[in-house]
Amino acid sequence: MKQKVLIPHEKILERVREISRQISEDYWGKDPILIGVLNGVVFFFADLVMGLSIPVRMDFIKASSYGSGMTSSGQIKMIKDVDLPVKDQDVIIIEDIVDSGLTLKSIVETLQTREPASLKVCALIDKGERREHQVDIDYCGFTVEKGFLVGYGLDFDEKFRYLRDICVLES
Numbered sequence: 001m002k003q004k005v006l007i008p009h010e011k012i013l014e015r016v017r018e019i020s021r022q023i024s025e026d027y028w029g030k031d032p033i034l035i036g037v038l039n040g041v042v043f044f045f046a047d048l049v050m051g052l053s054i055p056v057r058m059d060f061i062k063a064s065s066y067g068s069g070m071t072s073s074g075q076i077k078m079i080k081d082v083d084l085p086v087k088d089q090d091v092i093i094i095e096d097i098v099d100s101g102l103t104l105k106s107i108v109e110t111l112q113t114r115e116p117a118s119l120k121v122c123a124l125i126d127k128g129e130r131r132e133h134q135v136d137i138d139y140c141g142f143t144v145e146k147g148f149l150v151g152y153g154l155d156f157d158e159k160f161r162y163l164r165d166i167c168v169l170e171s
């Protein structure tokens with residue numbers, strides 16, 4: 001399998017800095033809870049948080065939609081819930097990629113039942129190819145039409161997460 005660079009590391013960081021600035025402006029005077037969706041979000045989450053100029057609290061959630069192949073299983077398994085209570089808090093879900101939309105939709109619905117003061121979604125990549133579930137993305141890094149993406153946290157069967165760039169996997 002070959003990987004072709006789609007978004008180079010420097011371009012990712014530049015865009016992430018812009019999103020950090022936007023979130024800092026929108027949440028000025030507040031201290032939102034940022035909830036990262038593990039595992040793919042790790043690099044994006046870290047770079048995003050370090051670019052903020054507001055205080056935040058951090059928590060993580062893990063839900064699995066994929067098996068070990070390239071297609072979604074169509075089901076969500078909640079593996080780790082958040083630890084912080086989100087009632088009456090400003091919450092931002094941080095996701096690496098929105099593909100079918102199933103993961104994000106399930107997480108949004110779950111968190112909405114806990115009555116946060118506000119709930120927004122920040123995703124590094126909005127990939128339209130297989131969208132089946134409508135989800136609103138408030139902060140979006142890049143829109144990509146199609147292709148299997150790896151790198152900067154994104155994996156194929158747990159491989160390629162470590163790559164600095166976002167790449168398209170070619171078989």
Ligand code: PRP
Pocket residue numbers: 037038039040041063064065066072095096097098099100101102103104154155
């Ligand atoms: C990937 C990705 C998103 C989700 C997107 O996570 O990180 O969370 O799939 O797909 P969807 O929009 O079709 O639901 P995955 O479950 O593979 O776990 P990972 O983050 O550990 O790679």
